Amino acid sequence: MQNRLTIKDIARLSGVGKSTVSRVLNNESGVSERTRERVEAVMNQHGFSPSRSARAMRGQSDKVVAIIVSRLDSLSENLAVQTMLPVFYEQGYDPIMMESQFSPQLVEEHLGMLRRRNIDGVVLFGFTGIREETLRPWRSSLVMLARDAGGMASVCYDDEGAITTLMQRLYAQDHRNISYLGVPHSDVTTGKRRHEAYLSFCKKHALPAVASLPGLAMKQGYDQAASVLTPQTTALVCATDTLALGASKYLQEKRIDSVQLASVGNTPLMKFLHPEIIAVDPGYAEAGRQAAAQLIAQITGRSEPRQIVIPATLA
Amino acid sequence: MQNRLTIKDIARLSGVGKSTVSRVLNNESGVSERTRERVEAVMNQHGFSPSRSARAMRGQSDKVVAIIVSRLDSLSENLAVQTMLPVFYEQGYDPIMMESQFSPQLVEEHLGMLRRRNIDGVVLFGFTGIREETLRPWRSSLVMLARDAGGMASVCYDDEGAITTLMQRLYAQDHRNISYLGVPHSDVTTGKRRHEAYLSFCKKHALPAVASLPGLAMKQGYDQAASVLTPQTTALVCATDTLALGASKYLQEKRIDSVQLASVGNTPLMKFLHPEIIAVDPGYAEAGRQAAAQLIAQITGRSEPRQIVIPATLA
DNA sequence: CTGTTAGCGCCTTCAA
DNA sequence: TTGAAGGCGCTAACAG
Numbered sequence: 140m141q142n143r144l145t146i147k148d149i150a151r152l153s154g155v156g157k158s159t160v161s162r163v164l165n166n167e168s169g170v171s172e173r174t175r176e177r178v179e180a181v182m183n184q185h186g187f188s189p190s191r192s193a194r195a196m197r198g199q200s201d202k203v204v205a206i207i208v209s210r211l212d213s214l215s216e217n218l219a220v221q222t223m224l225p226v227f228y229e230q231g232y233d234p235i236m237m238e239s240q241f242s243p244q245l246v247e248e249h250l251g252m253l254r255r256r257n258i259d260g261v262v263l264f265g266f267t268g269i270r271e272e273t274l275r276p277w278r279s280s281l282v283m284l285a286r287d288a289g290g291m292a293s294v295c296y297d298d299e300g301a302i303t304t305l306m307q308r309l310y311a312q313d314h315r316n317i318s319y320l321g322v323p324h325s326d327v328t329t330g331k332r333r334h335e336a337y338l339s340f341c342k343k344h345a346l347p348a349v350a351s352l353p354g355l356a357m358k359q360g361y362d363q364a365a366s367v368l369t370p371q372t373t374a375l376v377c378a379t380d381t382l383a384l385g386a387s388k389y390l391q392e393k394r395i396d397s398v399q400l401a402s403v404g405n406t407p408l409m410k411f412l413h414p415e416i417i418a419v420d421p422g423y424a425e426a427g428r429q430a431a432a433q434l435i436a437q438i439t440g441r442s443e444p445r446q447i448v449i450p451a452t453l454a
Numbered sequence: 455m456q457n458r459l460t461i462k463d464i465a466r467l468s469g470v471g472k473s474t475v476s477r478v479l480n481n482e483s484g485v486s487e488r489t490r491e492r493v494e495a496v497m498n499q500h501g502f503s504p505s506r507s508a509r510a511m512r513g514q515s516d517k518v519v520a521i522i523v524s525r526l527d528s529l530s531e532n533l534a535v536q537t538m539l540p541v542f543y544e545q546g547y548d549p550i551m552m553e554s555q556f557s558p559q560l561v562e563e564h565l566g567m568l569r570r571r572n573i574d575g576v577v578l579f580g581f582t583g584i585r586e587e588t589l590r591p592w593r594s595s596l597v598m599l600a601r602d603a604g605g606m607a608s609v610c611y612d613d614e615g616a617i618t619t620l621m622q623r624l625y626a627q628d629h630r631n632i633s634y635l636g637v638p639h640s641d642v643t644t645g646k647r648r649h650e651a652y653l654s655f656c657k658k659h660a661l662p663a664v665a666s667l668p669g670l671a672m673k674q675g676y677d678q679a680a681s682v683l684t685p686q687t688t689a690l691v692c693a694t695d696t697l698a699l700g701a702s703k704y705l706q707e708k709r710i711d712s713v714q715l716a717s718v719g720n721t722p723l724m725k726f727l728h729p730e731i732i733a734v735d736p737g738y739a740e741a742g743r744q745a746a747a748q749l750i751a752q753i754t755g756r757s758e759p760r761q762i763v764i765p766a767t768l769a
Numbered sequence: 770c771t772g773t774t775a776g777c778g779c780c781t782t783c784a785a
Numbered sequence: 786t787t788g789a790a791g792g793c794g795c796t797a798a799c800a801g
Contacts, residue, residue, distance in 0.1 A: 143572070145794050156772040161796060171770060188570040192516060193794035195507035196777050203548065212532040212722070221526050224553065228567070233518065233550045238539065252543070255503040257458065357726050388727060391706065407527070408723075411672050412703060460778055471788040476780055486786060508778035511793050 144187050153181040164189055203233045204260045204434060205253050209241050214380070214406040216264050219284060219427035223262065226431035232259070243268040250277065260434045265293075267326045278444060282434045284426060286328055292437060292444035294430045296403075296421035298328050301451035302336035304419050305376050305401045308453065310344060314374040314399065317341070318367035319350035320360055320386055321378035329355070333378045333403065347371075353382075360385025372398060380404030380418070387413050405454040422449035459502050468496040479504055518548045519575045519749060520568050524556050529695070529721040531579050534599060534742035538577065541746035547574070558583040565592065575749045580608075582641045593759060597749045599741060601643055607752060607759035609745040611718075611736035613643050616766035617651035619734050620691050620716045623768065625659060629689040629714065632656070633682035634665035635675055635701055636693035644670070648693045648718070662686075668697075675700025687713060695719030695733070702728050720769040737764035 146160040153160070155174060162170050163178045181187075195201045204227060208216045220236075227234045235258075239246045246269055253261060254276070261277060263269075265286025274281060274291055287293040309317055319337045322330035334352060341348040351367045353359035360382035367375065375398055377383035383402035390398060400413070405420035426449045436442035461475040468475070470489060477485050478493045496502075510516040519542060523531045535551075542549045550573075554561045561584055568576060569591070576592060578584075580601025589596060589606055602608040624632055634652045637645035649667060656663040666682045668674035675697035682690065690713055692698035698717035705713060715728070720735035741764045751757035 143794095146796095147794075150772095157794090158773080158796080159771060162771090165796085169770060174770080186570075190511065190794050191571060192507040192510035193777090194796080196505065196511060196779090196794080197796045199777085201507055211526075211536050212529060214527060217527040221553065224551065228552075233548070233571075235548045236539065236551045237543075238536065255501070256506060256548075357723075361726075384727070411676075412699070461780095462778075465788095472778090473780080473788060474786085477787090480780085484786060489786080505778050508793095509780080511778080511795090512780050514793090 143190070144185055146189065149178065149181055149185070149187055152185070153178045200259055200438075201233075201257065202231050203235060203256075203258050204262065204438075205235050205237060205249070205258055207237045207239050207246065207249055207261060207263045209239050209264050209266055211236075211238055213264075214408060215404055215421075215423050216284075218406065218423035219264075219430065222424045222427035223431040226428060226435070230435050232435070239264070239266070241266050241268075243270065243273070247273050250274075260438045262430050262434055267330075280434075280438060282430045282437070282444075284430055287446055290444065292433055292446070294426045294433065294447045294449065295328065296426065297448050297451045298332035298403075299336040301403045301419045301421055302333045302376065302378075303340055304451055304453055305403070305417060306337065306340040308417055309374045309376070309399065309401060310340075310346075312399070315346060316349075316369065316371040317346060317374045317376060318369070318372050319348070319376050319378075320363060320367055320382050321350060321352045322355055322382075323352045326355075329378055337376060355379060355381060357381050357385040357388075361389050364389035368395075368398065374399040374401060377402035380406055380409045383416060384409065384412070387416065403451070410454075418454040419451045420454045421451050425449050458505070459500055461504065464493065464496055464500070464502055467500070468493045515574055515753075516548075516572065517546055518550060518571075518573050519577065519753075520550050520552055520564070520573055522552045522554050522561065522564055522576060522578045524554050524579050524581055526551075526553055528579075529723060530719055530736075530738050531599075533721065533738035534579075534745070537739045537742035538746040541743060541750070545750050547750070554579070554581070556581050556583075558585065558588070562588050565589075575753045577745050577749055582645075595749075595753055597745045597752070597759075599745055602761055605759065607748055607761070609741045609748065609762045609764065610643065611741065612763055612766045613647035613718075614651040616718045616734045616736055617648045617691065617693075618655055619766055619768055620718070620732060621652065621655040623732055624689045624691070624714065624716060625655075625661075627714070630661060631664075631684065631686040632661060632689045632691055633684070633687050634663070634691050634693075635678060635682055635697050636665060636667045637670055637697075638667045641670075644693055652691060670694060670696060672696050672700040672703075676704050679704035683710075683713065689714040689716060692717035695721055695724045698724065698731060699727070702731065718766070725769075733769040734766045735769045736766050740764050 146157050150157045150160045160178055163175050237249045260280040263283050265283045271288055283291050283293040287295050321334045324331040338348055349367050351363045353363040364386040377386055380402050383400055387400055401417040403419055403421055405418045429447050461472050465472045465475045475493055478490050552564045575595040578598050580598045586603055593605055598606050598608040602610055636649045639646040653663055664682050666678045668678040679701040692701055695717050698715055702715055716732040718734055718736055720733045744762050
């Protein structure tokens, strides 16, 4: 704010030139150990820290990144953001947050604004409907989460592995009539891939497939649970924990306790409310870490855009 | 990034001097209508936007604010942040997010970092244990939420009103044995004030008071529900919806449906999982809007720190 | 190894 | 009503 010190002050106080101070600041080589120590001492003593804006102006980089979540109250995205933040802070990046509310148009508006702001990079939690051309200009400075788009860097969950793991577990527990509650195929990852993994497991093991793909909302899980429960059903796999929450509410209300629920997604809320549900952790925390690391690597030119898949683990 | 235009370019392209462009940019008076229009035309045509860092360097302000939430997955804080973000963006502020995890020490570290970053202002979701002296230096540029601290600006919920509203409603429904599940008094607002409002209502209406104050966590609500349920109890008031979630899990498991649950907090999750619970909305959304507005007003010198109380409304 | 010099993009005098 | 000049704090040549 007011009278902060500048490298000029530090230079004067330690009896060296501005550029020497700058060199110390940036850990550049070519400064004698003695000088460096002296300058560093003065810096600490006065709690000096360089002006971000001045650096940004020279370096062409503000060290600001944006995280666009679909919704702030998405439990799974929260888990990823939680691990992402410390990574950004450690590397000196300011992470600013925005909500897309699942609206492709809002994503466009946000990206437009970020472009004008000359931001360094973006982590975008993907969803259905985002046009590729919206993203293209960001190819080198955007990492998409939970979804892959041609040419863009992405961190995805192992959709097939997650479902297969659940099915195997249930199968090992002698379940032979396993129903499925999921998301429409218009959603490629959470929808199509998970559903297909379910179908393919059923086929391979000659199990009857009973599925419904209502959508992502809790209420949809609640409303559609009935439609996939046959008298034979002994287990129900849900594509997301949100759906599972809806389904379990239905089961509870109907006093049905003969059906084993299983779901992708391992949030604290679920663990508390329904510890009996079998869950695979898609690796939200790890995804967050990797996304942040990948974005920084791209920004700093240490990596090309690349696709990362996080392995799922049984919780 | 690369070859962005600068006011110099705009100046050249519109045949005026840099300072004139600057004047137009800042809506300063003393520019002829014709010149202004011409310059603005060129700006729009090229999608020009001034460099934030250069402005920051001159203006001493980065137009960056921080929002320190206790936890990213706090449902109530999310609701407030959700309304806060658009306000900041509209006014050209970049909101960066941090988690305090209810740790006073983390708050100190974050504030220290923000101080070095020379940030403009902070919205802090308050909790027990934050030392006043930590905050003092921020007096003019911090707004605390959900808690008031001497001299600091704050946006608080009407703790007493919220509880009283719930009690009145239950009383009107002929409940005469109302228990209470809350938070220890070390937490002044959610703990002490709400509990005292409960006690005072009981006293006034000659009702027996049965209360326990385990804490904020869902599990604590679950574990302590039993201790406040007597054979006569017909209603249970919870200080937060998290506690209510825990308590309702307990009631469900015990198959108790003779107890009407009521709680402060009106989150979408609660509305879905337990629409039967009577809830007051403490006004999270409004609190977020007001907090952002108040912070901006303080930063820009248009307001002194002041305490704001949001009225609670029956959901 | 170290200091000097020249900008980065913008805003702010100060003259014209 | 306008333009030219100077400087914000920092980094990147270029000299010593």
